[in-house]
Amino acid sequence: MTVAAGIGYALVALGPSLALFVSVISKKPFLILTLLSSTLVWLISLIILSGIWRAFLPLNSATWWPFAILLFTSVAFQEGLRLLFWKVYKRLEDIMDAFADRVSKPRLYLTDKMQIALAGGLGHGVAHAVFFCLSLLTPAFGPATYFVDRCSQIPFFLVSAIIALAFVMVHTFSMVIAFNSYAEGNKVDQLFVPVVHLAAGMMTLINFASGGCIVGIPLLYLMAILTLMHCGRMVSRRLTENHRQGSS
């Protein structure tokens, strides 16, 4: 496929993340740190999961239900870690607020907190894209291309890049929703994130069927857009509430 196509696939998977990084995250060092640490946490979670699942390999790829169990346990573990991540963040937030008081500087604004959540989510998303798409992309820079039997209309690399992009969106905005819901104590939203994460994961199982990617990928994007819209709605609601509080 050549270098042009390889770069194209990489951009499809990670272009928006790059755009987000450049425009929002790179301006504040603390956000960069948050992004890196959340990437690390996500990768560690993968390592632990793979360590546990090693005993059950190889999985029989003719049936789909072992993969369903794999996805369920992985999602559950990662959501548990998200809670932990939140708790650590809360501690950090208190420390930073105390420090700000001491040096008579303003505390963290709501937008700052949301940006931290965004950085955390982006960290998760980038880790997912790098691990599940970029690592497979090296052959794409060579002369050949590859088509999978069960999804034979689109090259394999394009399929994995598109799926990675969807997951970047899901991870990034889920973290914003999650942090907000933990801060507000909103149970519905607290459930929203794991459910959407699990649903998105399960959608990929549809790709197992022959020609399933034609159905599975649009559904996956449905999840991603749902997350995006829910996040947008929540953010605008909180900002207007906060604004009203502040001005009143």
Added chain:
Amino acid sequence: MLISNDSSFARNVGGVLVESGVEIQHKLKGFSPAQKFPQAEFSPYHNTTYEWNPIGSGIMWKSYNFPVFLLSESSTSTLQEIAMKNEKTERAYTTNVAEFDVVMQTTKVGTHDSESCLKEETCLPLGGYSRKKMSFANRSDVYSYGDITILLRGGMLRGGSVWSALPPIDRLSSNQSKPIILAVASMDAQSFFRDKSLGADSPISGMISLLAAVDALSHVDGLDDLNRQLVFLVFTGEAWGYLGSRRFLLELDQQSDAVHGLKSTLMHLVMEIGSTGRGLNQGNKTFFAHTEVSSASNETLDALKLAQESLKSDGVTISTANSSNPGVPPSSMMAFLRKNSSTSGIVLEDFDTIFANKFYHSHLDDSANINSSAIVAAASLVARTLYVLASDNKNLTSSALSAINVNASLVEELISCMLDCNPGLSCELVKSYISTTNTCPNHYVGVVLGEPSSTPHPNQVDDISRFVWNFLADRTSTPKGDTSVCSQDCGKKGGVCIRAETDGKGVCVISTTRYVPAYSTRLKFDSGTWQLLPPNSSDPMGMLDPVWTESNWNTIGLRVYTVQDAAYDRLVLLGGITVTVLAYLAILLTRAYITKALKQD
């Protein structure tokens, strides 16, 4: 042929993949990439336009700008599938392509003839001792380059010819002047594809006949008392300019160590066994004796007639070749005759005016092309004829002649060892003499590794030569001589060490069996490199010798994969950039919206 005639077609050809399979062989009535008169320049007569091999297309000797691969049967079916997929693919923007990975060091470095490549050490002369691949070329990029199977112009092939005397020549005895009857065969074959040169009919069937004849004669008593000495000689490198025979004759002149015990003045007559595998015609085994018009070979013909008489019940006939033939067919005899035109010699073949082998020097000349009963018949004929010649009509009885019988199961075994992959070189007969990791036999002469000598190290000699040496040494050894474990004084006793590879120690037997290096008479190994000697009028065949060499090469491969159109690649890149830019714009818009919303009020 199409390619050499149509240059615009040739420009579009990147490479050729040749299919293989049993059905293909049956469909072809004949295929020979050799010339119509192979090695005509070496003939001792002037009619070089005579077509011994009318089917010959000569494509093997042309140079091409693209590689030609012979596929295995499994690869053939895989590639046929892929080619069909290419025809009926729904995706317009992909095709399946093949990529060749062949780097010939001589082409890369630019040494396009033997003299320069030998000097630059980017090639090695052809010749027997080693059959290992060389990995000297560095693989840089992958690119299609020509001449993978066609050797570069100018070549030097050499090998390990083997000779053996029956009975062993007693060095210490003063009676060393028995006239010598030389029985000759060759063991190297040639084809368009270096790694599939079986040469079942030409010349291996002849070699098998000779080995079986030696086996039959080894059971005869009283060979010591015969008037003449029998010497068997198996040449290699004959297909590449008669290297074995020419070198042997040169060494004979120089009286080197390799030919100790032989003198050219003692050579009484030469009998060459050419191809014998296709001598079966409707149940009868017919062979032809080819001889040069001027040489006096009536004695041999009479001996052959006597032998034929004794084999009448087996339906074996031998006739003199058609007098309209210009002379002997392409054979080692040409080298003997060029050296000394009065050499008394005949060439025994299974054809009269044109080759009976319709697959001469092609990769399809395999065991399906020959008949073992023809080989057995030829071996019987040869054994009995040699006995008649050696006894020089002294006390020749028909009972003695009928006692000489060829072991047909030995012939079958030799065929399955030398010409089949199963069992191939892992068969019991071969394993009892040599140890080798190869199973599929290949009779390409190979290249010379290191300095040529008459006592080469076993890992410098190829499997077939080593087997022939061990076999001949075993069969020609004095049966009543004591055999003991090999030690230093084995050679001093006039013995040789056989089966040394199978158990590490070997057995010392009394036998006169030696290797003779076989390489072009135009080459000299001097202080680590090969040097091309200038043409010398005392060596007329050397003046015509093209001196073949083989380029150094690394692993050679073929890859087939799917490729996208360049337009599709650019589309993907555009898509990626678009997605990134749109995302950036969306983020900027959102940010502006949020700041505006916060500033409101």
